Amino acid sequence: MPELPEVETIARTLAPQITGRAISAARVLLPKTLAAGANLLPEAFPEASPGPRVTAVRRRGKLLLIDLEPGFILAFHLKMTGRLMVRDAKTPPNTHTRILFDLAPGNDAKAARLFFDDARTFGYCRLMRPQDFAAWPFWTRLGPEPLGLAPEEFIQRVAGRRGAIKALLLDQKVIAGIGNIYADEACFRSGVHPASPAASLTETRLAALLQSVQAVLEQSIEECGSSIRDYRDANGDAGAFQNLFRVYGRAGEACFNCGGPLHKTTVAGRTTVFCPVCQPEAVKIR
DNA sequence: TCCTCCCTGTTC
DNA sequence: GAACAGGGAGGA
Numbered sequence: 001m002p003e004l005p006e007v008e009t010i011a012r013t014l015a016p017q018i019t020g021r022a023i024s025a026a027r028v029l030l031p032k033t034l035a036a037g038a039n040l041l042p043e044a045f046p047e048a049s050p051g052p053r054v055t056a057v058r059r060r061g062k063l064l065l066i067d068l069e070p071g072f073i074l075a076f077h078l079k080m081t082g083r084l085m086v087r088d089a090k091t092p093p094n095t096h097t098r099i100l101f102d103l104a105p106g107n108d109a110k111a112a113r114l115f116f117d118d119a120r121t122f123g124y125c126r127l128m129r130p131q132d133f134a135a136w137p138f139w140t141r142l143g144p145e146p147l148g149l150a151p152e153e154f155i156q157r158v159a160g161r162r163g164a165i166k167a168l169l170l171d172q173k174v175i176a177g178i179g180n181i182y183a184d185e186a187c188f189r190s191g192v193h194p195a196s197p198a199a200s201l202t203e204t205r206l207a208a209l210l211q212s213v214q215a216v217l218e219q220s221i222e223e224c225g226s227s228i229r230d231y232r233d234a235n236g237d238a239g240a241f242q243n244l245f246r247v248y249g250r251a252g253e254a255c256f257n258c259g260g261p262l263h264k265t266t267v268a269g270r271t272t273v274f275c276p277v278c279q280p281e282a283v284k285i286r
Numbered sequence: 287t288c289c290t291c292c293c294t295g296t297t298c
Numbered sequence: 299g300a301a302c303a304g305g306g307a308g309g310a
Contacts, residue, residue, distance in 0.1 A: 001303080001304065001305080062305080077305080077306090079304080079305055079306085080293090080294095080303070080304055080305075081293095081294085081295085081303095119293085119294060119295065120292090120293045120294050120295075120303090120304095121292090121293060121294080122292070122293065122294095122304085122305070122306090138306085138307095162287075163287065163288090167287085167288090170305080170306095172305085172306080179304080179305070180303095180304065180305090228303095229295085229296080229303080230295090268288085269288080269289070269290085269304085270303095270304065270305095271302085271303080271304085287310105288309105288310085289308100289309085289310080290307100290308090290309085290310100291306105291307090291308090291309105292304105292305105292306100292307095293303105293304105294303100295302105295303095296301105296302085296303090297300100297301085297302080297303105298299100298300085298301080298302095
């Protein structure tokens with residue numbers, strides 16, 4: 001389930017392989033994967049044309065963005081099982097291939113293919129003009145990037161809210177890029193009970209939580225993300241941060257801090273693992 | 287603010 | 299052959 005560190009890793013491994021290269025054709029094998037209302041295939045990939053050139057590969061939140069020249073943007077949301085991978089030009093689509101891009105041969109590079117594979121078909125791609133992209137509601141409402149976020153702004157965005165702190169961490173409008181894994185890991189590392197109402201946490205606790213969010217994200221980026229089940233980078237390589245999980249997926253096992261059993265519960269509709277000793281429930285505020 | 291739904295491969 | 303994984307849209 002690609003979250004910020006995984007998408008960042010994909011962007012970093014994808015960029016050197018496709019930047020500067022022309023995309024000569026796109027083939028959509030599952031129509032719904034190319035979001036309706038954001039389908040500019042004929043305009044972006046006209047017949048008898050070398051095709052648009054990749055000028056940049058970026059990440060924002062969990063979105064992977066490919067800038068094209070002339071002016072188009074490919075925005076991918078990988079959701080749970082989406083993968084972006086460059087393979088040999090002759091590689092045929094597999095059962096999970098949803099969109100296939102042909103990369104024209106470049107200076108030194110041979111022709112190749114960019115695959116968007118997605119077993120569970122939750123992921124999507126939007127192909128938009130920059131002005132439409134800038135007006136896309138999901139884009140305009142996206143909260144700030146956690147890395148580099150000032151504690152004061154984080155506190156201001158969650159202070160006084162009645163919802164569970166983990167629900168706010170998962171809310172992309174509050175802060176962008178955090179999913180179930182890193183929300184649990186950050187709560188544990190800062191000793192915050194994930195079900196605590198944000199309003200019950202002091203500014204000091206919230207600042208500590210943000211620091212843990214930033215620490216786990218940075219550490220995971222260093223480890224090239226977490227690979228459980230599906231995630232791979234654009235080279236097909238796995239990440240290693242899953243070896244450093246302290247709570248995610250460890251319900252019933254011993255807490256690395258106190259040795260007691262980790263508990264499992266549901267917060268914001270998501271499986272949540274925490275240590276009841278090291279993450280005491282904050283005192284509720286009326 | 288919370289719940290349901292979408293979707294399919296994997297695990298029990 | 300059922301439970302489970304979960305991001306985000308949409309509705310209660």
